[in-house]
Amino acid sequence: MSDSASGNPLRIGIAGLGTVGAGVLKLLTQQQDILAARAGVPLVVTAVSARNRQQDRGVEIDGYAWYDNCLDMAEADDVDVVVELIGGADGTAKVLVENAIAAGKHVVTANKALLAYHGQSIAESAEAKAVAVGFEAAVAGGVPVIKGLRDGLAANQVERIVAILNGTCNFVLGLMEEEEVSFEDAVREAQDVGFAEADPTTDIGGFDAAHKLSLLASIAFGTQVNLDAVLVKGIDSVAAEDIEAAKELGYRIKLIAVADRNGGHIIQRVHPALVPLEQPLAHVGGPGNSIVMQGDWVGTVEFGGPGAGEKPTASAVVADIVDIARGFQVPVFGTPAAQLTPAKSASEDNSLAPYYLRMELADKKGTASTMTGILAEHDISIETMIQKPEEDHELGANMPVIVVTYATRDTAIAKAIAEIEGAGILAGSPNVIRVESL
Ligand SMILES: NC(=O)c1ccc[n+]([C@@H]2O[C@H](COP(=O)([O-])OP(=O)(O)OC[C@H]3O[C@@H](n4cnc5c(N)ncnc54)[C@H](OP(=O)(O)O)[C@@H]3O)[C@@H](O)[C@H]2O)c1
Structure with a gap:
């Protein structure tokens, strides 16, 4: 095992050599001096894996040990960090990350789907093994969020x-x-x-x-x-x-x-x-x-x-590798996994916001007043209401109407819209979009 305290190079195995994986390999090669200075030790790629060895990836791969089966990388003695850039919530990516952690290796991944489905169990096992799981590239690509x-x-x-x-x-x-x-x-x-x-x-x-x-x-x-x-x-x-x-x-x-x-x-x-x-x-x-x-x-x-792309995403992946080389290690999600509390479903949202409603009022008398009356019954006030007739609108044709409400609750809008739909005054389904401010 290596870190900046030991002075040994940090040995990296990269699984997946597509857009991001090839980018990471290029970046580690092209910036090796800067990276060694910042990391405190050289960052050395020892192993790579993808499906097709013959494919031209725009970067030389001959100098590294090639793994037909990337899972073997998790067991390799000369790999300290497994960089998972295969993708997918399940399958090989998941097994590779789990095996690497179990073998006491650090992991860096750009795989948001994997962490969204299995983040809790991955964090628990990584923290039990005292290894890092870096995932800066998984959210907003090159942005260090x-x-x-x-x-x-x-x-x-x-x-x-x-x-x-x-x-x-x-x-x-x-x-x-x-x-x-x-x-x-x-x-x-x-x-x-x-x-x-x-x-x-x-x-x-x-x-x-x-x-x-x-x-x-x-x-x-x-x-x-x-x-x-x-x-x-x-x-x-x-x-x-x-x-x-x-x-x-x-x-x-x-x-x-x-x-x-x-x-x-x-x-x-x-x-x-x-x-x-x-x-x-x-x-x-x-x-x-x-x-x-x-x-x-x-x-x-x-x-x-930039939220994606070869270079921005590689930039974030390599920054995580530098953190590992420096010996910087924190709980995967900031709070120790055992102390994370369950997240509830979003059904309890009672926040206030204005809503935009686009409706096509049917060609009948009194449809507009019925619609505004239903909104009023649910304490929803109208800030703006505009009629958007077609250029060739004929008297008596359906009338597209846009309404922007004052701030109200999602539940009130949902009930009012259900009632408006039930009142038989619409031609087609309404479109409801929340107005979001900071
Ligand atoms: N692309 C982006 O801008 C971006 C941004 C942020 C995050 N990400 C995330 O980064 C990850 C990789 O994305 P990508 O765009 O680089 O994907 P990609 O271009 O499709 O590359 C996937 C790589 O995985 C390899 N692979 C597939 N199955 C494998 C297996 N069983 N063993 C070893 N290698 C295997 C493929 O091999 P072959 O080349 O031989 O087919 C390919 O090199 C994903 O989790 C993605 O969500 C991507």
Whole structure:
């Protein structure tokens, strides 16, 4: 075993040589002098593994021991740190990480899905074995938000985190606004330029952001990672009409990840939200990530930058390796795993927020007054109401209406919308989007 106190090189095995793994290998090679100086010992790659040895990865791999079966790396005597860059919540990545910890090796991973599903058990076994599990790259790619939150803000009780954690969704929503295209066209274009996967469900459905949020929430609130406690709604419900109306009203639609202390009933939710244009989160462009946190002593702190890609993600992975070489070791989620408390589900959210409602009122007399009357019965006041007739709107045709309410509770909105739908005054389903401010 090596650390800066022993002076021995830190020996690294990298499993997975795709976008991130090849990037890590390049970075460790190209910056080796700077890294050795900062780490206090040389960082030496001794072993690599991927599925296909013959594949050109844009980096030389001949000088390292090659493992056809990466699980053997967990047993190798000349590996101190196993770097897992395979991906996936289960399967080989999970077994590799578990075996490496059991063998007393440190682990660095960029795998948010693995930690979102198995973070608690991984933290428990790592802490029992006194080894580190670094996962800076798993949340917001190159942005050092794990260290920022876990170490830099360790003195604070965190009240709230509001973040943009998925670059694909941010890119797609940006295209919908800039190019005035439908959701489907924007996803296709994002796929063409490499910002969306062939199967974009994990990103578009909000699940990737939920994985990341569950990790941030654990660190922020001292709760166990619990994906089931995250309310998740993706951006596929956002229509071109919503993007246009939001813009007219002074907002931009973003996929937002929120973790809130909420008076002790911790809330975790990922969903599209209208963000006021005067807030910095509204201006996070393209595939960028941004995380805004409120701590009781520090106030508001913002982190932002590239949330993915070979170089930013490799930068975060290697920073974790440097920490290990320096002998810096903390509980995986900041609080010892045995002291993390269970995270509850998001159903107890009683926070107040304005809501945007887009409805198509049916061609009948009195539909608008019935709708506003139902909102009033639920103590929901209207801040703005605009009618959006089609250019060729004919008298008696259905009428699209946009309503922005004053701050109200999610439960009141849900009940009012159910009643409005039941009143037979709508043509089609309404779209309801929360307005999110810091
Ligand atoms: N890409 C990003 O920008 C980014 C950002 C943040 C976090 N991450 C996370 O980083 C991890 C890796 O992502 P990536 O984009 O680099 O993925 P990727 O390009 O698909 O690379 C995956 C690598 O894993 C290898 N692999 C698959 N099964 C294996 C096995 N059984 N044994 C050994 N190697 C195996 C593949 O081998 P072959 O090359 O031979 O097929 C490939 O080299 C994921 O957890 C991802 O969520 C990625």
